[in-house]
Amino acid sequence: MPLHRALYVSDAVGDAATSLLILAEILGESERNNRRDGLTGVLMRHDGRFLQAIEGHRADVDRLLDRLRADPRHENLRLLSDQDVPARLFPAWPMTLAQMTPEAARILNGAALDELSPHRAEALLTTAAQALPIPA
Ligand SMILES: Cc1cc2nc3c(=O)[nH]c(=O)nc-3n(C[C@H](O)[C@H](O)[C@H](O)COP(=O)(O)O)c2cc1C
Structure with a gap:
């Protein structure tokens, strides 16, 4: 079965924009x-x-997008890309939080997240993820 990758931007609502607790809950689920x-x-x-x-797999990605x-x-929620891909970019993480590192900020270059092309958004996430430890 082919691999699929979706990339989206959304607007946080209320406390979800700033709360660490809400972020931790989202990451836990x-x-x-x-x-x-x-x-x-x-x-x-x-x-x-x-x-x-x-x-x-596409069906699993689609089910998550519905939720x-x-x-x-x-x-x-606006999809930047939603397509079959040859390989995972983030195989190490069921889900992880990437911070805006200086390297990632250089890619963002002052733009808002929803102004990024799919290619730049992907580059931003892969660059930010390079700063993360790979889990054992
Ligand atoms: C920004 C954001 C990202 C999320 N990412 C995921 C995710 O990667 N996987 C997931 O299962 N739920 C994710 N959620 C939560 C889902 O929207 C949904 O609440 C959850 O999957 C429901 O899980 P449950 O059926 O176990 O209650 C995310 C929520 C938000 C707001």
């Missing part, structure tokens, strides 16, 4: 569900928006 579903990816929160990459569209912690 994500790690548990994504392990079960064979999904991997990276999540970034920056300036009130989320940018997330989700990769796995994400119904989640009141964010809104206006």
Whole structure:
């Protein structure tokens, strides 16, 4: 079965824009569900928006996108890309939080997350993920 990757930007709602607790809750659910579903990816929160990459089998990615569209912690989910891909970019993480490192900020170059082309958004996430430790 081919691999699929979706990349989206959404607007955080209320406290979800700034709360560490809400972020921790999202990451906890994500790690548990994504392990079960064979999904991997990276999540970034920056300036009130989320940018997330989700990769796995298409049916599992689609099921997660349906849940994400119904989640009141964010809104206006817009897909930047949604396509079959040859390999995972983030095989090490069921889901992890990527910070806006100086290297990633250079790619963002002052733009908002929802102004990025799919290619730049992917480069931003892969660059930010390079700063993360690979889990054992
Ligand atoms: C920005 C954001 C990213 C999320 N990422 C994931 C994810 O990668 N995997 C996941 O299962 N849920 C994720 N969620 C949570 C889902 O929207 C949904 O609440 C959850 O999957 C429901 O899980 P449950 O059926 O175990 O209650 C995310 C939510 C937000 C707001």
